[in-house]
Amino acid sequence: MKEIHLKLQGKIKRLTNKTFKFDERVGDGWFSAVYFLKTKEIAEKYKSDNIVTMQFFQKKQAVLCGTDEVIALLETFALNPDELEVHSLEDGDKVEPFETVLTIKGPYQNYGFLEGVIDGIFARRTSVATNVYEVVKAAKSSGDEKPVIFMGDRDDHFMMQAGDGYAAYIGGSKAQATHAMNEWWGKRGIGTMPHALIQLFEGDVVEATKAYKETYPDDDLLALVDYNNDVITDSLKVARAFGDNLEGVRVDTSNHLIDKYFTRHPEVLGTFDPRGVNPQLLFALREALDQEGFNHVKIVASGGFDAKRIERYERIGAPVDMYGVGSSLLKVHIGFTGDNVKLNGNHEAKAGRKLRENPRLQKITFGQ
Secondary structure (H helix, E strand, O other): OOEEEEEEOOEEEEEEHHHHOOOHHHHHOOOOOHHHHHHHHHHHHHOOOOEEEEEEEOOOOEEOOOHHHHHHHHHHHOOOHHHOEEEEOOOOOEEOOOOOOEEEEEEHHHHHHHHHHHHHHHHHHHHHHHHHHHHHHHHOOOOOOOOEEEOHHHOOOHHHHHHHHHHHHHHOOOEEOOOHHHHHHOOOOOOOOOHHHHHHOOOOHHHHHHHHHHHOOOOOEEEEOOOOOOHHHHHHHHHHHHHHHEEEEEEOOOOOOEOHHHHHOHHHOOOOOOEOOOHHHHHHHHHHHHHOOOOOOEEEEEOOOOHHHHHHHHHOOOOOOEEEEOHHHHOOOOOOEEEEEEEOOEEOOOOOOOOOOOOOOEEEOOOO
């Protein structure tokens, strides 16, 4: 496999075609819209000498991702890729609406059938990178740079994890739930305990945490404390049991439940939605920990968080030290368009479209 050298967040990152584990059927057009395949055949028969320039763009403020993958795709599956003239932005570039992110120039039949595949790569990778960027930005809107754990493993097909994890990394998340999410950028997944571990110990959070500590003594100790729907009681139990060894507690209360704290303190109800993880519960948890001298114990909040919700929590000063975010980061909401805009060096395009020159584009040389 040839290798491609591209700049990634200020460093030279080597990504090979093998990194992306392409399905070889891409070259057969298996993943291409049939009308592209028919156009390829017609171009080969009638217009094989025509040189077409295609550009790709989208219509939002976004953090671009997918360029490495698209370039590798072209090198692997385009016909005579060395004869193509390709210019591209880089993964991690912030792009404006309608800004050209990639141009390809060459015989249409050599690469045109990949148009939809390229659009799809850009759409998913850029959507995830942009979603993560917005969440990371929200998490530091109060002035503190709070980590965001990418927990998207249960929200999509497992085969998407490597690419989504890379896009999340481009967006700014350096903590991710599975090893696969870290595959393309060379790290390992992180995580402590799920509810299943506490179930094995019949709901005894302290015993489950003890077993974890004995099995993984070098890990930061982070206890999950919502299993019994009594976050403050169980947080204090593990804090008393482990003292300085307890790094933090994670609150993941279901959005359909009201924590038992509010049944003990009904006087605070009436002005907010008490279901799930909410600021009032977190303020009470922070106060309870601090009153017993557990100021060092961090609070991790997860369950249904997105950029808008995190920004609100940060604005009111909710005592969260780290956010776990999943499904909201995987929403594909940025669509890309590939347009043929020049024919044999002259303007020739669908009405309303033209080549949008972009001085930021860099010439790509395959195999370097």
